Amino acid sequence: MRRLRESGFTLIEIMVVIVIIGILLALLLPNMVRSKHQGQLASCEHSLRAIASAMENYNTQYKQYPDSLKKLMEDKYVQQVFCPSNNSEYGLELAADGKDYTLFCQGSHHLVLGDLVAEGFPQYSGAAGLFRK
Template sequence: MKNEKGFTLIEMMIVMLIISVLLIITIPNITKNNSNINNKGCSAFKKMVEAQIQSFEMEKDRAPASIDELKTEGYLKTGKCPDGTDVAIQPDGTVNTIAP
């Protein structure tokens, strides 16, 4: 007999079975938590916008009129949360999302 090194067909099938079971377990968990991930991303974006408003106020000695002013001055690249909802600055300086 030759002494060949390598995997047999049975060993490869067992490895493929283990990988598929792991994928079957993880994919539903990821899709189930997708909305939770987007909500946390939106709240983090709102906190970042509040920080950029404070930075704008320190540099310009006034509050920004809107998100568009923050974008044109280079403080923000976008005015939308990761889930696509728009963000607006209220007259009292708080940041809220706008329902689509």
């Protein structure tokens, strides 16, 4: 009598598929994480630009820059003054003469991007615009 072969996968075939999936995940995961962090950096930079625009609108109306970012929220120029990637508050430094300012991200969460961003960055200067280092 002939034995009919049962359909199904052998243990070796299943293990080969699992190893291939593991290799693909090992290759793709770092790129996915980096893309996530780059998206958070772009969102942070966009927020800095929006706050800088609100600073200029405030300056147009009151002929001076606000002494704190909370003032922009109180006067409803912006809805938030926090970095969207880790919810840390942005920093504000006014020039001694009060005619320029620098906005900066206080978190170190963008450091995972390595040489792309330094600590305390990105920053936005009223005179120079946006910079990362």
